Amino acid sequence: MKIFTKFVPVIMIILFASACKSAPPINYDSLNKAEFFQKAQEASNKGDYEIALGYYNHFLAKYPDDIQKGIEADYEIAFIAYKQHDYKKANRLFTDILDKYSTDASQVLPAWPKVLSQKILKEMKEMKEKH
16 A cells, blocks of 8 residues: 555656647648538537637638638637627627628528528527526
8 A cells, every 4th residue: 555655646747747738739731621620510519619719710811712611610600609608709700790691792602601690699689688
């Protein structure tokens, strides 16, 4: 038993040090469009929202002219704010998405981000009215 108590501090230090190791930096430059969304969704599903946001924001920076996938990234960013209960930010982001559908570019935008943004804004409004 004395041997075990001598090693407990050493074991604790090793466990703590290994838990504090950070993941290697993400090489966003090596990702194609689909990989940005795949990796962001995987991170979001695990609750790693900051990592997911990093993927979506880097996608938007790397592909600023891809308005179809860009609106999808915008929606996912807004949805993360909603999942994190940051309703003020989510409301602003969903509203910004809907504003994009009132421009000439709306003809080429996918319909689902608009439909889901409207649905979530309605839900948030109803939640606010209940409280």
